[in-house]
Amino acid sequence: MDLCRFQFHLLRVFAACVIFVHFNSYVSAAPVISSEIQAMMYLQKYGYMNESSSNSASLISQMAVQTAIKEFQRFSGLPETGELDNTTLSMMNMPRCGVKDNVGHSGSARRKRYALQGSKWRVTDLTYRISKYPRRLKDKQKVDKEIAKAFKVWSDVTNLNFINTDKGRVHIDVRFEEGEHGDGERFDGPGRTLAHAFFPQYGGDAHFDDEEKWTINQYYGTNLFQVAAHEFGHSLGLSHSDVKASLMAPFYRGYEPSFSLDEDDVLGIQALYGRPRKEAAAPTPDYKPKPTPDYSDGSPDLCQDASINAATTTEDGRTYVFKGDYYWEVKQTGIADGYPRKISEDWGGLPGNLDAALTWTNGKTFFFKEKRVLEVQKQENGFRVSQDGFCWVRGNSE
Numbered sequence: 001m002d003l004c005r006f007q008f009h010l011l012r013v014f015a016a017c018v019i020f021v022h023f024n025s026y027v028s029a030a031p032v033i034s035s036e037i038q039a040m041m042y043l044q045k046y047g048y049m050n051e052s053s054s055n056s057a058s059l060i061s062q063m064a065v066q067t068a069i070k071e072f073q074r075f076s077g078l079p080e081t082g083e084l085d086n087t088t089l090s091m092m093n094m095p096r097c098g099v100k101d102n103v104g105h106s107g108s109a110r111r112k113r114y115a116l117q118g119s120k121w122r123v124t125d126l127t128y129r130i131s132k133y134p135r136r137l138k139d140k141q142k143v144d145k146e147i148a149k150a151f152k153v154w155s156d157v158t159n160l161n162f163i164n165t166d167k168g169r170v171h172i173d174v175r176f177e178e179g180e181h182g183d184g185e186r187f188d189g190p191g192r193t194l195a196h197a198f199f200p201q202y203g204g205d206a207h208f209d210d211e212e213k214w215t216i217n218q219y220y221g222t223n224l225f226q227v228a229a230h231e232f233g234h235s236l237g238l239s240h241s242d243v244k245a246s247l248m249a250p251f252y253r254g255y256e257p258s259f260s261l262d263e264d265d266v267l268g269i270q271a272l273y274g275r276p277r278k279e280a281a282a283p284t285p286d287y288k289p290k291p292t293p294d295y296s297d298g299s300p301d302l303c304q305d306a307s308i309n310a311a312t313t314t315e316d317g318r319t320y321v322f323k324g325d326y327y328w329e330v331k332q333t334g335i336a337d338g339y340p341r342k343i344s345e346d347w348g349g350l351p352g353n354l355d356a357a358l359t360w361t362n363g364k365t366f367f368f369k370e371k372r373v374l375e376v377q378k379q380e381n382g383f384r385v386s387q388d389g390f391c392w393v394r395g396n397s398e
Contacts, residue, residue, distance in 0.1 A: 032093055033089060033092045033093050034089065036065075036084055039069075039084050039088075039089065039092060040065060040068075042092050043065075043068045043069070043072060045100075046072075046100050046101050046250075047100030047101050048068040048069075048071050048072050048101070049064065049065075049068045066082035066083075067082070069081075069082050069083065069084060069088065070082045072088070072091075072092075072101075073088060074242070075101055075240075075242045075250075076088075076091050076251070077242075077244045078091060091251070093191075093192070094251045094252070095191060095192060095193075095194050095222065095251070095252040096192065096193065096194065096250050096251045096252060097193070097194060097195060097196060097227075097230055097231065097234075097240070097250050097251075097252075098185060098187075098193040098194070098195060098196030099196050099197065099234050099239075099240065099250070100240075101239075101240045101250050115238070115239035115240065115241060115248075115268070116237060116238065116239065116268065116271060116272060117199045117234075117237050117238065117239045118199075118201075118237075119199050119200040119201035119202075119237055120200055120236070120237040120272045120273070121171065121200050121204070121236065121237070122334025122335055123334070123335075123337065124158075124159050124160050124161060124273070125161045125163060126160060126161070126162050126163070126171045126172060127162075127163045127164075127165050127168075127169075127170040127171050127172070128147075128151065128162060128163070128164055128165075128170050128171065128172040128173070128174060129164065129165060129166060129170045129172075129173055129174065130143065130144065130147060130164075130174045130175075131173050131174065131175050132174075132175040132176050132177065133176060134176040134208070134210055134214050134224075135176070135210055136210075136213065136214060137214055137216070137224070142216055143224070144164070146216055146224045146225045146228065147164075147174060147224075147228055148162070148164065149225055149229075150224075150225050150226075150228035150229040150232055151232055153229045153232075153247075153261060154229075154232060154233065154236060154269055156276070157261065157266050157269060157270060157275070157276060158269055158270060158272075158273040158274065158275070158276055159273060159274055159275075159276055159277055160236070160273055169301055171204055171303075172204045172205060172206060172232070172235050173203075173204075173205040173206075174205070174206050174208075174228075175205070175206075175207050175208070176207075176208045176209075176210040176214075177207050177208070177209070177210055178209065178210045178211050179211075181207065183198075183207065185207070187207075187209040187210075187211065188209075189209070189211045190209075190211050190212055190213070193209060194208070194209055194212055194222055194227050194252055195207060195208040195209060195227050195228075195230075195231050196231070196234075197231040197232065197234035197235045198234070198235065199234060199235070199237055200235070200236065200237050204235040204236075205235070206228070206231040206232060206234075206235055208224075208227070208228075208231070215255075217255075217257075218255065219254070219255050222252065223254070223255040223256075225259075226247075226252075226253075226255070226256065226259060227252065229247055230247050230248060233247060233248050233265070233268075233269070236269065236272065236273070237272050238265075238268050238269060238272070241264050241265070241268065243262060243264040245262045245264075246261075246262040246264040246265050247261055247262060247265045248264070248265055248268065299326050299340050300323050300324060300326060300340065302321075302323070302328060302335060302340075307323070308321045308322060308323045309322050309323050309324070309353060309354045309355065309356075310322040310354040310355065310356050310357035310367065310368075311330075311357060312357035312358060312359045312365060313359055314359055314365050314378070315359065315363035315364075315365070315378070316378070319331075320357075322343065322352075322354050322357065323340075324352055324353060325342055325343055325344070325352035325353070326340035326341065326342060326343065326352075327339070327340065327341060327342075327343050327346075327347070328340050328341075345382075346381070346382035346383065347376065347382060347383045347384070347385075348379070348382065348383065348384035348385060349374070349384060349385030349388065350367060350374060350376060350383070350385055351369055351374075353369070354367050354368065354369050355368045355369050355370065356368040365383075372388065373388075374387065374388050375387040375388075
């Protein structure tokens with residue numbers, strides 16, 4: 001075989017390999033949206049149409065479909081034709097976040113601004129952990145750095161502080177998963193849905209599709225930092241924005257080396273958590289702040305399980321809830337800092353696993369456990385049981 005024929009043979013083999021690799025990557029990716037039925041399923045998935053329940057079926061009018069398409073086009077910055085044209089289909093096939101775009105439908109939909117989902121964290125020190133790393137990015141330290149940088153995007157413009165910890169429960173769990181992974185929001189392979197996150201009232205966790213080619217500071221693949229920063233916006237309580245330049249817009253725009261938050265993102269997050277303090281307030285003399293609660297000792301977490309044994313508002317107007325051997329102070333803004341605390345530390349003589357609590361009109365506070373009735377009195381450092389075991393006489397307030 002002469003040199004020219006040999007080179008031509010190599011070229012054919014190379015081309016065949018490229019076609020094979022391209023075809024394999026294509027068939028394993030998310031299916032392309034090309035029909036009206038597929039488009040309707042997309043519009044249902046991302047909040048533009050009501051999803052059918054599993055035990056009922058209903059017809060959808062053509063007007064409802066056109067309204068949903070118009071709403072998607074408006075949200076995506078496209079001409080609002082109501083027609084499923086090529087531009088609209090192309091936008092539907094763009095890589096994007098898996099969180100729904102709409103909360104409510106066209107009549108109540110906002111226009112050109114950030115959106116708040118409706119829940120937020122009641123504390124400013126938020127813990128997180130990467131419990132499952134991406135399999136293609138072998139350097140875990142680099143992944144840690146990108147995730148920390150994504151959280152910093154939000155802490156730079158608020159009073160939030162993010163703490164990476166490997167102990168106890170955390171506020172935001174970060175995982176890289178494939179396909180069905182236990183939360184009912186199945187990933188679809190390379191392409192369409194890149195990641196999704198849960199709002200604070202649903203736990204705040206962020207999941208990333210591990211079949212994506214996650215990259216760091218590269219134009220190819222999917223940039224980990226930018227997608228993570230977007231998802232953490234959801235973890236903090238932001239919905240998708242219809243401002244195209246904002247980080248919280250639903251579609252992935254590709255790697256941006258000089259990335260910065262849009263004003264829309266900043267206004268949204270500050271509406272939830274306020275602006276950053278320019279300088280910390282001077283500490284009060286002899287003041288010892290209560291420690292951030294550590295749930296690694298088995299203490300309950302009310303954010304995960306809100307069931308309680310007892311609750312009462314004492315004479316000084318403070319509200320306390322009790323569960324097992326622990327208690328919390330609850331304010332209008334949420335749980336006070338430094339809780340849970342052990343009942344035995346601040347309520348001398350009061351047992352755990354209470355049945356009920358009551359503060360009477362005369363200001364006296366009583367706790368009930370089985371057949372016992374315990375009266376407590378305010379002390380300099382907490383409360384103490386003053387009477388234990390007396391009988392409660394109906395009609396006698398003393």
